[in-house]
Amino acid sequence: MLARVHSVETFGGVDGPGIRYVLFLKGCRLRCKFCHNPDTWKMDSSDLRSADDVLAQARRYRAYWGSEGGITVSGGEPLLQMDFLLELFTKAKAEGISTCIDTAGEPFTRSPSWFSKFEQLMAVTDLLLVDIKQIDREKHIALTGRPNDNILDMLRYLSETGKPVWIRQVLVPGYTDDEEDLRKTADFIASLKNVQRVEVLPYHTMGIYKWKELGIPYPLEGVEPPSEEEVRHAEKILGAFR
Numbered sequence: 001m002l003a004r005v006h007s008v009e010t011f012g013g014v015d016g017p018g019i020r021y022v023l024f025l026k027g028c029r030l031r032c033k034f035c036h037n038p039d040t041w042k043m044d045s046s047d048l049r050s051a052d053d054v055l056a057q058a059r060r061y062r063a064y065w066g067s068e069g070g071i072t073v074s075g076g077e078p079l080l081q082m083d084f085l086l087e088l089f090t091k092a093k094a095e096g097i098s099t100c101i102d103t104a105g106e107p108f109t110r111s112p113s114w115f116s117k118f119e120q121l122m123a124v125t126d127l128l129l130v131d132i133k134q135i136d137r138e139k140h141i142a143l144t145g146r147p148n149d150n151i152l153d154m155l156r157y158l159s160e161t162g163k164p165v166w167i168r169q170v171l172v173p174g175y176t177d178d179e180e181d182l183r184k185t186a187d188f189i190a191s192l193k194n195v196q197r198v199e200v201l202p203y204h205t206m207g208i209y210k211w212k213e214l215g216i217p218y219p220l221e222g223v224e225p226p227s228e229e230e231v232r233h234a235e236k237i238l239g240a241f242r
Contacts, residue, residue, distance in 0.1 A: 003054070003084040004045035006037075006076060010061050016100035016127060016166075018068030021058040025084075028077040030106050031145040032133060033219040034172050036207025040076035051088040058097070070098025070126070079107040082117050089124040102129040106146060108154035122163055127196075129166045130155060134176050135185040143175055152188070159192040167195055171226050171234050172203040182237045189238065198240040202226050 004026040009015075012022035027043035035041075058071050071092055078085055078101055089099045109115065132155075133148065134140040140148040158165055167189055171177055189195055204225050211218040226234075234240070 001084045001087050002048040002050055003081055003088075004043055005047040005049050006040045006045065008057070010057075011064065012072060015072040015074060015102055016070070016129060017098070018066050018070070019061075019064050020069055020072040020100065021061055021065075022072045022074055022102075023054055024074050025076045025078050025081050027080045028075055028104075028106075029080070029146065030077070030104055030133075033143055033175070034170060034203050036204065037076070037210065038207070038214055038216060039210050043080070051084065051091055054088055055091055055095075058092075062097075065098075068098070070100065072100040072102055072129075074102035077104055077106060079103050079105070079118075082107075082114075082121060086117060086121045086124070089121065093124045098126050099124060100127040100129065101125055104131045104133065105151040105154040108150045108157075110153070122158075122161065125163070127164045127166065128158065129168060130158075131168045131170065132185055132188075133170065135181055135188060139175075139181070143172075155188075155192060159194045162194050164196050165192070165194050166197040166199065168199045168201055169234070169238060169240075170201045170203055171231060172220070173223055173226050173230070175220075175223075176203075177226065177230060177234060179237065182234055186238050198235075198238050200231055200235045200238060200240050202231050 006024040006026045009022040012020040015022045024040065026040055026045045028041050073085060092099050134143050137147055137149065169176065169185060189198060202225050208218050
């Protein structure tokens with residue numbers, strides 16, 4: 001099983017606990033207006049890697065991980081390459097390596113063929129970092145191109161099974177900063193029993209150049225990052241803690 005790889009970060013400090021080896025995979029069905037990696041949307045990649053190749057590279061940095069670090073797979077959307085994830089994490093756990101998935105949850109479904117693999121994957125996954133793009137269904141469609149019913153269902157399932165989760169909320173002025181929406185998000189998070197951490201990630205414009213290089217009109221032209229005060233206000237509502 002070969003993964004379609006976008007890039008690798010060998011000393012990641014924001015993608016899970018400790019220092020992480022972060023593997024970014026290609027492919028995503030969401031089209032978030034604030035996406036800073038639109039170059040990961042398409043599945044095509046000239047960098048095809050096996051689980052053994054990835055593990056061999058990751059092991060070189062194991063001395064830096066300490067007691068908390070390990071491997072994080074991000075994207076794109078890593079759950080679109082679940083067969084590879086399952087092989088990689090099964091082998092990683094056999095070596096005692098911490099495993100983490102950074103996901104938007106969009107591929108989640110309870111259809112038997114997909115769900116059975118997801119259950120197997122969760123057995124070798126220590127932590128998930130999950131984005132809640134927008135709690136309101138219609139606003140989520142407007143922001144990402146797809147509904148969020150299955151994403152929220154995945155979070156409920158993870159809560160039922162006790163799988164540890166960090167929740168991430170990207171704060172985009174005019175799109176995800178409405179106070180009523182934030183309070184609904186806070187109520188949803190409070191209903192979950194497995195949330196270890198909540199983070200508010202301020203929208204930034206550092207990825208605009210990628211949209212231009214790909215010839216895609218940037219939909220948030222003119223939108224400025226939130227102020228420190230706005231971020232702190234959202235953190236207070238969400239009960240964010242780090």
